[in-house]
Amino acid sequence: MQAELREQIEFALDAIRPYLEADGGNVRIVELTDDKVLKIEMTGSCSSCPMSSMTLKAGVEEAIKRAIPEIVRVEAVNLTVA
Helix, strand or coil, X not given: CCHHHHHHHXXXXXXXXXXXXXXXXXXXXXXXXXXXEEEEEEEEHHHCCCCHHHHHHHHHHHHHHHHCCCCCEEEEXXXXXX
């Protein structure tokens, strides 16, 4: 992953991290595929929370796509429900 693009992604994630951390969770970048799908890992309480799929779509994916429109989708590698 290009350093500049990773920096943009981290910056976008930093905007929502305080909300995740307030509930004992966080998010970690796993990879960005060639077809611009960002794979992340929900960590802490986010990895087992029943609302994680909603947090992923309405929070994480929204923030990423708003900041970096070329990313087409965000997927969590460790959620069974997405």
